Amino acid sequence: MSHAVSIQVQLVRRPSGWPVPEDFRTTEVTYGDLAPGQVRVANAFVSVDPYMRGRMNDVKSYAPPYALGETMTGGAVGRVVETTVEDLPVGTVVLHQHGWRDVAQEDAGTFRAVAEVAGAPLSLHLGILGMTGLTGYVGLTAIARIQPGDTVFVSGAAGAVGTAAGQIARLLGASRVVGSAGSAEKVALLTKRYGYDAALNYRDAPVREQLPALVPGGVDVFFDNVGGDHLEAALDAMNPGGRIALCGAIAGYNSTERTPGPDNLSNAITRGLTLQGFTLGGYGHLAPEFAEHMTGWFADGRIAYDETVVDGIENAVDALLGMMRGENTGKMVVAIGS
Amino acid sequence: MSHAVSIQVQLVRRPSGWPVPEDFRTTEVTYGDLAPGQVRVANAFVSVDPYMRGRMNDVKSYAPPYALGETMTGGAVGRVVETTVEDLPVGTVVLHQHGWRDVAQEDAGTFRAVAEVAGAPLSLHLGILGMTGLTGYVGLTAIARIQPGDTVFVSGAAGAVGTAAGQIARLLGASRVVGSAGSAEKVALLTKRYGYDAALNYRDAPVREQLPALVPGGVDVFFDNVGGDHLEAALDAMNPGGRIALCGAIAGYNSTERTPGPDNLSNAITRGLTLQGFTLGGYGHLAPEFAEHMTGWFADGRIAYDETVVDGIENAVDALLGMMRGENTGKMVVAIGS
Numbered sequence: 002m003s004h005a006v007s008i009q010v011q012l013v014r015r016p017s018g019w020p021v022p023e024d025f026r027t028t029e030v031t032y033g034d035l036a037p038g039q040v041r042v043a044n045a046f047v048s049v050d051p052y053m054r055g056r057m058n059d060v061k062s063y064a065p066p067y068a069l070g071e072t073m074t075g076g077a078v079g080r081v082v083e084t085t086v087e088d089l090p091v092g093t094v095v096l097h098q099h100g101w102r103d104v105a106q107e108d109a110g111t112f113r114a115v116a117e118v119a120g121a122p123l124s125l126h127l128g129i130l131g132m133t134g135l136t137g138y139v140g141l142t143a144i145a146r147i148q149p150g151d152t153v154f155v156s157g158a159a160g161a162v163g164t165a166a167g168q169i170a171r172l173l174g175a176s177r178v179v180g181s182a183g184s185a186e187k188v189a190l191l192t193k194r195y196g197y198d199a200a201l202n203y204r205d206a207p208v209r210e211q212l213p214a215l216v217p218g219g220v221d222v223f224f225d226n227v228g229g230d231h232l233e234a235a236l237d238a239m240n241p242g243g244r245i246a247l248c249g250a251i252a253g254y255n256s257t258e259r260t261p262g263p264d265n266l267s268n269a270i271t272r273g274l275t276l277q278g279f280t281l282g283g284y285g286h287l288a289p290e291f292a293e294h295m296t297g298w299f300a301d302g303r304i305a306y307d308e309t310v311v312d313g314i315e316n317a318v319d320a321l322l323g324m325m326r327g328e329n330t331g332k333m334v335v336a337i338g339s
Numbered sequence: 340m341s342h343a344v345s346i347q348v349q350l351v352r353r354p355s356g357w358p359v360p361e362d363f364r365t366t367e368v369t370y371g372d373l374a375p376g377q378v379r380v381a382n383a384f385v386s387v388d389p390y391m392r393g394r395m396n397d398v399k400s401y402a403p404p405y406a407l408g409e410t411m412t413g414g415a416v417g418r419v420v421e422t423t424v425e426d427l428p429v430g431t432v433v434l435h436q437h438g439w440r441d442v443a444q445e446d447a448g449t450f451r452a453v454a455e456v457a458g459a460p461l462s463l464h465l466g467i468l469g470m471t472g473l474t475g476y477v478g479l480t481a482i483a484r485i486q487p488g489d490t491v492f493v494s495g496a497a498g499a500v501g502t503a504a505g506q507i508a509r510l511l512g513a514s515r516v517v518g519s520a521g522s523a524e525k526v527a528l529l530t531k532r533y534g535y536d537a538a539l540n541y542r543d544a545p546v547r548e549q550l551p552a553l554v555p556g557g558v559d560v561f562f563d564n565v566g567g568d569h570l571e572a573a574l575d576a577m578n579p580g581g582r583i584a585l586c587g588a589i590a591g592y593n594s595t596e597r598t599p600g601p602d603n604l605s606n607a608i609t610r611g612l613t614l615q616g617f618t619l620g621g622y623g624h625l626a627p628e629f630a631e632h633m634t635g636w637f638a639d640g641r642i643a644y645d646e647t648v649v650d651g652i653e654n655a656v657d658a659l660l661g662m663m664r665g666e667n668t669g670k671m672v673v674a675i676g677s
Contacts, residue, residue: 055609064609228605242621250605262600267566269616270585271393271402276614278607283580 003083005032005041007104009072010317016057019325024057025073025318032106035085041106042095044079046124047314047335048132049321050161051226051249052280064282073317075100078115078126079337089114096126103314103337118296122308128332129165129306130295132281137166137224138291139284140246141173144277145222149174152216154235155197156180157226159187160324161332162248164195164306166224171196172298175222179215181208181231183327190330194305208234224248233263239274247278307331341421343370343379345442347410348655354395357663362395363411363656370444373423379444380433382417385652385673386465387659388499389564389587390618402620411655413438416453416464417675427452434464441652441675456634460646466670467503467644468633470619475503475562476629477622478584479511482615483560487512490554492573493535494518495564497525498662499670500586502533502644504562509534510636513560517553519546519569521665528668532643546572562586571601577612585616645669 007030014024035041052064053075059066067073077100081093086109089095095112099105115126128134140162141147153170157163158180170178180191180200191200201211212234219240225232228250235245269276298304309329311320317335324333345368352362373379390402391413397404405411415438419431424447427433433450437443453464466472478500479485491508495501496518508516518529518538529538539549550572557578563570564587573583607614636642647667649658655673662671 055605060609232604247604247608250608259602261602262604264597264599266570266585266600267393267616269614270587270618271398272616273618273621274616276607278605278610278612280608280611283611 004034005104005106006030007032007102007106008314009102010314011072012057012067012069014069015059020054020057020318020322022318027315030102032104035083035106037085038108039085039106040081040089040095040109040112041083041104042079042097042112043082044077044103044105044314044337046078046127047101047317047337048076048127049317049324049333049335050075050132051325053321054325064280072099073101074098076127076132077102077105078123079105081112085109094123094126096131101314101317101335118299121299124308124310124332124334124336125306127334128161128308129304130292130299133161133332134165134169134295135284135288135291136162136248136281137169138294139281139287140224140248140279141166141170141222143284143287144246144279145224145244147173147175147222150176151221152177152179152218152240153222153224154179154212154216154220154238155224155226156231156235157249158182158191158195158197158200159330160226160327161329163224163226164331167191167195167197168304170222170224172294172303177216177218179212181227187330190307196305203231209237212238219243222246225250229260233265236263236265236268236274239268239272241272243272243274245274245276247276309333310336312336342372343442343444344368345370345440345444346652347440348652349410350395350405350407352407353397358392358395358656358660360656365653368440370442373421373444375423376446377423377444378419378427378447378450379421379442380417380435380450381420382415382441382443382652382675384416384462384465385439385655385675386414386470387655387662387671387673388413388470389663391659392663402618410437411439412436414465414470415440415443416461417443419450423447432461432464434469439652439655439673456637459637462646462648462670462672462674463644465672466499466646467642468630468637471499471670472503472507472633473622473626473629474500474586474619475507476632477619477625478562478586478617479504479508479560481622481625482584482617483562483582485511485513485560488514489559490515490517490556491560491562492517492550492554492558492576493562493564494569494573495587496520496529496533496535496538497668498564498665499667501562501564502669505529505533505535506642508560508562510632510641515554515556517550519565525668528645534643541569547575550576557581560584567598571603574601574603574606574612577606577610579610581610581612583612583614585614647671648674650674
């Protein structure tokens with residue numbers, strides 16, 4: 002038993018528009034000896050995710066807004082370094098939601114042991130093997146009800162969820178997978194590394210102008226991480242009966258003014274489209290089914306991934322902002338003590 | 340056997356914005372003797388419906404656009420006056436889609452005999468007992484998956500589909516039904532005649548300002564006939580997991596400019612909302628189930644209805660325009676030879 006100092010990042014003010022450093026503070030918490038039932042975990046990686054921006058606002062949602070003055074919660078993976086319980090011995094790899102801190106000390110029930118996967122760094126449990134991959138899987142299956150032979154369009158395709166969604170779509174039988182990204186390098190990555198049939202750079206020309214040529218047979222499933230112009234372009238390209246999984250709208254997360262929605266939403270009526278928003282809140286029951294698929298695909302070498310790693314918990318805010326500016330390829334994570 | 344002159348209204352030009360008389364022509368067609376397998380029907384009532392405006396445009400949709408130079412198709416009800424087939428004898432009441440004409444002469448297979456309902460004028464087979472009622476039923480059940488205890492908001496609630504949807508929602512177990520309409524008279528009708536718990540006049544103040552006070556527990560199901568500001572207001576008021584049936588967007592049907600969509604569509608993500616557009620095309624299989632419910636409710640005196648009747652097939656265009664301006668209460672129909 003011993004004391005431990007934990008460096009933690011807290012939200013202290015609700016951002017207006019883009020978050021700024023003054024909206025956060027970095028603080029030190031000193032943990033005492035473990036209480037019965039507690040474990041102490043040294044985090045290896047902490048996740049930064051687009052949904053976190055939404056929770057900084059004080060609005061009605063499935064997930065409550067972040068409390069001011071408390072440490073930012075979110076996904077993290079680490080190893081047990083001290084324990085009081087038998088089923089989480091020292092050295093166990095655990096996932097948890099205690100977020101932006103280098104050391105977490107909490108009740109054992111708030112940590113979940115995960116099986117290490119051969120060849121996979123621990124950070125993948127925050128990414129393609131974890132919430133990120135599950136988000137792609139849930140969006141395509143439970144929300145968009147993907148069918149073999151579907152043409153699938155993914156916006157923000159080079160992001161963490163996007164790279165997962167495109168590959169999962171293919172593995173679930175999509176006949177054509179098309180993505181969008183914000184640089185020539187990312188576009189090349191989509192087709193060369195992630196198996197996309199075609200990709201567009203949304204900075205080259207309006208998506209509405211570029212998309213039709215890439216989906217000559219129309220779009221059956223749209224997995225939307227962006228919203229805005231991407232949703233508008235997709236609504237024009239959807240086939241009758243098409244399904245749209247609304248996963249993110251990063252285009253509007255940091256705007257202080259209300260941004261108008263798609264000008265062609267009435268296509269949903271004439272074409273019988275379904276738009277369904279989701280967060281993982283209601284779909285945890287699909288995690289075992291996803292894990293079975295994904296560990297098999299991963300073991301077979303059928304899953305490519307990239308990560309963008311930022312070092313040091315004190316840089317978590319920068320990592321989040323960089324991710325929202327699109328500076329990452331694949332999952333953005335913060336490495337601790339590496 | 341005999342010849343017959345049929346007065347018919349045809350679309351001759353695709354409207355830009357609001358249709359004008361010059362977009363149509365009234366013409367006389369002379370039918371010869373019946374060919375084997377044909378029947379001749381004298382229409383009693385012809386339907387004018389919001390979806391017709393959409394089909395005047397040349398756009399991708401479940402339903403093909405109206406052909407120029409051909410008679411406007413659409414729902415109509417009449418009686419067989421001459422026949423060549425045994426199962427449709429003279430006097431049979433039939434429904435068909437031959438539309439804006441006073442006399443129809445076509446293959447017997449394009450007409451469907453309907454059972455007359457005691458106490459119901461034939462026009463109701465175009466309204467609450469027919470497509471209009473079915474639209475409300477499909478939107479609430481197959482699309483919005485209404486549950487007992489739901490709070491339901493209906494836009495355009497004094498229109499044909501709206502009056503049906505509000506009553507059906509109540510009969511299917513909604514605990515609170517709220518509607519919008521465009522005049523004080525219609526608002527009064529909603530609460531006094533159609534069983535709405537509360538109603539708002541969208542001309543009094545922005546819907547976004549008026550709605551929250553009428554739905555203190557939030558909205559579970561939104562049946563949208565209007566789009567625009569109504570959809571925006573509803574998205575703000577929806578409860579997590581809420582379902583939106585997109586049935587019509589009459590607010591935008593006649594605009595020549597693209598109108599921006601709701602500025603709060605990202606609520607669909609954070610609240611896990613589903614927006615599903617529909618037309619009746621894919622839901623004909625629910626007609627028998629609907630008919631069983633509705634004839635029972637009607638016989639029990641639990642269904643109120645209004646109709647706005649315009650006389651003469653030559654006034655069909657005026658009837659359509661009046662309906663789109665909101666001059667009708669309940670179903671707008673054109674009476675023939677009354």
